[in-house]
Amino acid sequence: MSLSSVLFLFLAHLGVGIAFTLVLVSREAGVKFFRFNAGLAAILIAVALAFRPPATGPLSTAALVALALSELGVVLYWATVGRALASIRPLLVALAVGGGTAAVVLQALVAASARSLPVQALTIASFLSSSAMLGGACTAMILGHWYLVIPSMQVSHLQSIVKVHIASMVVRVVVVGAAVFFAIATWQPGLGPSFRHYITSIDGIFFWQRVLFGLAGPALLSYLTWETAKIRSTQSATGILYVDFFTVVVGEVLAKYILLATRVPV
Numbered sequence: 001m002s003l004s005s006v007l008f009l010f011l012a013h014l015g016v017g018i019a020f021t022l023v024l025v026s027r028e029a030g031v032k033f034f035r036f037n038a039g040l041a042a043i044l045i046a047v048a049l050a051f052r053p054p055a056t057g058p059l060s061t062a063a064l065v066a067l068a069l070s071e072l073g074v075v076l077y078w079a080t081v082g083r084a085l086a087s088i089r090p091l092l093v094a095l096a097v098g099g100g101t102a103a104v105v106l107q108a109l110v111a112a113s114a115r116s117l118p119v120q121a122l123t124i125a126s127f128l129s130s131s132a133m134l135g136g137a138c139t140a141m142i143l144g145h146w147y148l149v150i151p152s153m154q155v156s157h158l159q160s161i162v163k164v165h166i167a168s169m170v171v172r173v174v175v176v177g178a179a180v181f182f183a184i185a186t187w188q189p190g191l192g193p194s195f196r197h198y199i200t201s202i203d204g205i206f207f208w209q210r211v212l213f214g215l216a217g218p219a220l221l222s223y224l225t226w227e228t229a230k231i232r233s234t235q236s237a238t239g240i241l242y243v244d245f246f247t248v249v250v251g252e253v254l255a256k257y258i259l260l261a262t263r264v265p266v
Contacts, residue, residue: 007051010256012103012104012254014131016103017133018044018138019074021161021164022097024161029153029157036057038081042168045067049130051063065101066100105127106125108120122182123259123265132171136169137218140162155234165222166217168217212253217244218244218247218250225237
C-alpha cells in the first residue's frame with residue numbers, strides 16, 4: 001500500500017464518474033458547461049495515470065489501457081464539443097464511459113485478486129458506486145454554480161442531477177453495508193485479521209470517519225440540497241453541494257485507504 005495507490009484510485013474514480021455524468025445533463029446547460037466538465041475529467045484521469053502503480057499482471061495492464069482509452073475519449077470530446085465532428089461525439093462519449101467502466105471493473109478485480117467471487121463482486125460494486133457518487137456530487141455542485149452563468153436555466157435540471165446523486169449515495173450505502181456485513185460474517189480464525197476487531201480498535205477511527213463523512217454526511221446534505229432545489233433556491237443548493245462534495249471526497253479517499261489496508265471494499 002502507498003499514497004500513490006490511494007490517489008490513483010481516487011482520482012481515476014472521480015474522473016470516470018464525471019465522464020459518466022456527461023450523458024445525464026441537459027444540453028441547456030450550454031457548451032461551456034460540457035467543455036468544463038470534460039476538461040476537468042481529462043485532467044483528473046491524467047493525474048491519476050501519473051500516480052499509477054506498476055503493472056503487476058495482465059489485469060492491471062488491461063485496467064491501465066482501459067483508463068487510457070477513457071482518457072482519449074474524454075480529451076477528444078473536450079476538443080470537439082461545440083466546435084466540430086458532432087456526428088462522432090456519441091462515439092467519443094461511448095469510448096469515455098465504456099473505457100472508464102471497464103477500467104473501474106478491472107481495477108476492482110486487481111484489488112480483489114485471489115479473493116472469493118462474492119468479495120470480487122462486492123469490490124466491483126464498490127468501485128462503480130464510488131465513481132457514480134463522486135461524479136454525481138461533483139457535477140451537481142458544478143451545475144448548481146452554473147445557474148450564476150445561465151440564470152434562466154430551468155431548475156429541473158439541478159433537481160434531476162441531485163436525484164442522481166441521491167440514488168448513487170443510497171446504492172453506495174447499501175454496498176458498503178453489505179461489504180462490512182460479509183467481512184464480519186465470513187471471517188474465521190487463521191483467514192487474516194478480523195474486520196470486527198479492526199473497526200473496534202484504534203485504527204477503526206478511519207472507518208468511522210469514513211462512515212461519518214462519506215455516508216452520513218452526504219445523506220443529510222443531499223436531502224437538504226433536494227429540499228432547497230424544490231423551492232428553486234439554486235444558490236442555497238449550490239452552497240450545500242460544496243460542503244456535500246467535500247464530505248464525499250473525504251469519505252472516498254478514506255474508503256480507498258481502508259480497502260488497501262484491510263481488503264474490505266468499504
